[in-house]
Amino acid sequence: MRGLEEPGRRPTATPCGCVKPALETGNLLTEPIGYLESCFSAKNGTPRQPSICRHSRACLRIKKSIFNNPEHSLMGLEEFSHVWILFVFHKNGHLSCKAKVQPPRLNGAKTGVFSTRSPHRPNAIGLTLAKLEKVEGGTIYLSGIDMIHGTPVLDIKPYIADYDSPQNLIEPLGEYNLQNNQNKPKMVSQSDAKTDSCAQQQLSECEESQPCSRTEEKPKCSEHRASGENDMQHKDTAKIQQRSPRHRERADVGLESRSGQGLSVAEEQIGPCRLEESFSEESADEWPRRRKEAAVPQGGRMEGQPVPPHCPPGMAGAAHSSVVPAWVREAPVATLEVRFTPHAEMDLEHLSSEDVGQASFKYFQSAEEARHAIEAVLSADPRSAYRRKLCQDRLFYFTVDIAHVTCWFGDGFAEVLRIKPASEPIQMTDSVESLVSLGS
Numbered sequence: 001m002r003g004l005e006e007p008g009r010r011p012t013a014t015p016c017g018c019v020k021p022a023l024e025t026g027n028l029l030t031e032p033i034g035y036l037e038s039c040f041s042a043k044n045g046t047p048r049q050p051s052i053c054r055h056s057r058a059c060l061r062i063k064k065s066i067f068n069n070p071e072h073s074l075m076g077l078e079e080f081s082h083v084w085i086l087f088v089f090h091k092n093g094h095l096s097c098k099a100k101v102q103p104p105r106l107n108g109a110k111t112g113v114f115s116t117r118s119p120h121r122p123n124a125i126g127l128t129l130a131k132l133e134k135v136e137g138g139t140i141y142l143s144g145i146d147m148i149h150g151t152p153v154l155d156i157k158p159y160i161a162d163y164d165s166p167q168n169l170i171e172p173l174g175e176y177n178l179q180n181n182q183n184k185p186k187m188v189s190q191s192d193a194k195t196d197s198c199a200q201q202q203l204s205e206c207e208e209s210q211p212c213s214r215t216e217e218k219p220k221c222s223e224h225r226a227s228g229e230n231d232m233q234h235k236d237t238a239k240i241q242q243r244s245p246r247h248r249e250r251a252d253v254g255l256e257s258r259s260g261q262g263l264s265v266a267e268e269q270i271g272p273c274r275l276e277e278s279f280s281e282e283s284a285d286e287w288p289r290r291r292k293e294a295a296v297p298q299g300g301r302m303e304g305q306p307v308p309p310h311c312p313p314g315m316a317g318a319a320h321s322s323v324v325p326a327w328v329r330e331a332p333v334a335t336l337e338v339r340f341t342p343h344a345e346m347d348l349e350h351l352s353s354e355d356v357g358q359a360s361f362k363y364f365q366s367a368e369e370a371r372h373a374i375e376a377v378l379s380a381d382p383r384s385a386y387r388r389k390l391c392q393d394r395l396f397y398f399t400v401d402i403a404h405v406t407c408w409f410g411d412g413f414a415e416v417l418r419i420k421p422a423s424e425p426i427q428m429t430d431s432v433e434s435l436v437s438l439g440s
């Protein structure tokens with residue numbers, strides 16, 4: 001059998017030495033489909049993962065140079081609740097990166113770049129799962145984002161739990177089917193099984209408990225939002241997920257880092273543990289040692305724990321869970337308590353009052369939302385490991401929407417001292433920078 005040719009060996013350089021973009025060799029000259037307008041103006045204070053701040057908002061207009069009719073490209077997207085956003089970390093400064101990085105959440109410990117969500121990677125590409133608030137013409141509105149203003153966006157893909165979450169993968173039900181004299185075993189992925197899986201019955205709003213079957217019959221209860229009668233169904237399903245024992249189990253083992261906020265819509269939909277897997281960015285020096293003993297299925301179910309009723313054993317085991325090392329849930333960085341000084345409280349009130357003749361919030365719908373966002377950002381401790389250790393007494397600043405926030409960090413808490421109107425308007429990326437070359 002002929003092996004794959006190593007792409008790097010193929011001639012990709014032109015006589016002048018320039019790298020010639022060629023799809024075949026993975027040298028891709030990308031053109032952003034648009035630039036994000038985000039409530040975060042700079043890296044400082046921008047959440048490290050989208051799950052941190054559900055009120056963080058952004059919008060993306062698809063460029064006309066990509067599609068004459070941008071709205072055509074978004075057709076059907078409104079049926080999805082969440083989207084993957086692929087983007088360029090355009091503010092990384094330089095395109096070099098190290099094999100080992102020190103993610104802030106690991107407080108200075110090093111780990112391999114590919115076990116993290118570090119922005120400093122060989123190809124400066126970011127991946128964020130955002131909530132899709134609405135689609136209007138050629139523009140999408142997002143929330144729960146971790147990208148800064150002006151971020152070049154390369155692609156949008158719908159989030160489909162059936163494809164994107166290992167919990168939703170289905171294995172043959174041979175043993176079960178034989179025992180129950182049901183249909184022949186069949187290797188099915190969620191994509192063709194739609195929703196007739198036992199796992200989904202567990203999470204869906206079916207009142208009757210039914211054995212899993214692999215028939216072609218129409219699913220009675222679907223959480224497949226894209227499949228038609230989506231909106232109401234989806235919401236109901238989310239409620240049921242919260243009620244189901246399986247969901248509770250997940251919530252119980254969830255990382256308590258959401259600054260006391262209620263579950264975000266994303267969490268309601270896909271469960272906090274799953275979010276942790278997608279959004280956690282870090283590792284510890286000691287993790288390879290601990291890995292085997294401490295790896296935890298994402299569903300939170302350890303060996304010996306009860307399996308959901310009505311599912312054959314094979315359906316509920318670790319084969320259907322994703323696994324993360326324990327440090328993901330037990331990161332050595334604590335969640336902080338967030339306080340506002342009376343002065344900061346007054347500032348926030350002032351900022352949101354309409355009678356002072358200043359710009360009102362562009363992304364937040366109320367002062368309360370702004371407050372929640374500030375709390376969410378700070379409770380996750382946005383400081384780098386370096387700042388945490390060496391600049392302990394320094395003030396920390398960040399801008400979110402029109403609020404320029406000044407705060408400081410004490411032992412286990414962050415205190416907001418001032419909130420002033422942001423002085424500089426957010427600048428959009430220069431169109432000259434719009435072509436981003438990926439690959440070597």
Ligand SMILES: C[S@@+](CC[C@H](N)C(=O)[O-])C[C@H]1O[C@@H](n2cnc3c(N)ncnc32)[C@H](O)[C@@H]1O
Pocket residue numbers: 043044045046047048049050088089090091092117118119125126127128129146147148150151152281
């Ligand atoms: C840790 S990364 C994770 C991004 C994405 N969720 C991922 O996993 O690929 C998020 C951080 O990247 C930084 N960031 C966001 N947008 C950026 C951009 N356009 N250029 C450079 N850094 C950016 C911010 O400091 C933010 O806290």
